Amino acid sequence: xxxxxxxxxxxxxxxxxxxxxxxxxxxxxxxxxxxxxxxxxxxxxxxxxxxxxxxxxxxxxxxxxxxxxxxxxxxxxxxxxxxxxxxxxxxxxxxxxxxxxxxxxxxxxxxxxxxxxxxxxxxxxxxxxxxxxxxxxxxxxxxxxxxxxxxxxxxxxxxxxxxxxxxxxxxxxxxxxxxxxxxxxxxxxxxxxxxxxxxxxxxxxxxxxxxxxxxxxxxxxxxxxxxxxxxxxxxxxxxxxxxxxxxxxxxxxxxxxxxxxxxxxx
Numbered sequence: 001x002x003x004x005x006x007x008x009x010x011x012x013x014x015x016x017x018x019x020x021x022x023x024x025x026x027x028x029x030x031x032x033x034x035x036x037x038x039x040x041x042x043x044x045x046x047x048x049x050x051x052x053x054x055x056x057x058x059x060x061x062x063x064x065x066x067x068x069x070x071x072x073x074x075x076x077x078x079x080x081x082x083x084x085x086x087x088x089x090x091x092x093x094x095x096x097x098x099x100x101x102x103x104x105x106x107x108x109x110x111x112x113x114x115x116x117x118x119x120x121x122x123x124x125x126x127x128x129x130x131x132x133x134x135x136x137x138x139x140x141x142x143x144x145x146x147x148x149x150x151x152x153x154x155x156x157x158x159x160x161x162x163x164x165x166x167x168x169x170x171x172x173x174x175x176x177x178x179x180x181x182x183x184x185x186x187x188x189x190x191x192x193x194x195x196x197x198x199x200x201x202x203x204x205x206x207x208x209x210x211x212x213x214x215x216x217x218x219x220x221x222x223x224x225x226x227x228x229x230x231x232x233x234x235x236x237x238x239x240x241x242x243x244x245x246x247x248x249x250x251x252x253x254x255x256x257x258x259x260x261x262x263x264x265x266x
Contacts, residue, residue, distance in 0.1 A: 004083035022159035022194030026187040039142035041073040062110035067103045089214045092133045099243040101213025107150040107201040117265035119192035130160045135215040139188040142208040150201035151179035159193040
């Protein structure tokens with residue numbers, strides 16, 4: 001892995017941004033040529049998914065969720081063991097955090113605005129109160145994100161409000177939906193409770209956004225997991241094995257499996 005580029009004070013500032021705003025952005029963090037390779041490897045996966053599972057457009061019209069195989073290009077420790085990202089993750093969800101998700105969300109031409117939503121419900125909805133973070137999404141695009149190709153919009157600070165209150169503030173204009181215009185290489189770390197939505201891709205080029213999920217060790221969402229090929233696991237570092245310790249180990253990846261993560265909006 002590469003050495004971290006940020007000081008302890010800078011890491012603490014990113015952490016505070018997630019706690020206060022619900023997200024932070026690490027600009028120009030990953031190598032653009034590396035992510036271009038990810039994009040090339042992803043293209044046939046998306047094409048096959050659209051052909052075989054096109055009816056599962058549960059993210060909205062012409063918007064596809066595709067799990068990435070944990071092998072070859074995508075099993076890259078320089079990405080999922082990145083020192084700076086893990087430093088932020090561990091402060092927010094614990095030194096014993098787990099990596100539970102490796103997937104993509106991709107709007108195509110013909111996609112529309114999603115309903116405003118969060119990716120997980122509150123832990124204790126009956127109390128009407130929010131807690132400290134329990135699950136994070138680390139997002140990074142495989143192409144530059146512009147106003148034309150479907151930027152992700154997020155409502156700052158809404159991770160610590162009830163959904164009803166957050167929607168009221170958005171409706172009144174107290175809180176704005178902000179489009180995140182990103183360059184390939186930029187990384188977003190966000191609390192999954194922050195209200196957000198996908199927007200239409202008005203171009204003919206797919207706009208894939210990778211998501212790596214990290215959560216507190218006790219949080220189990222059975223619809224989300226990463227299949228770890230046994231041969232790949234044998235080559236992982238001790239830290240990587242620890243991060244992935246609750247994911248199933250398999251002899252080979254099941255290329256015919258369908259996406260089970262169907263309920264995503266709360």
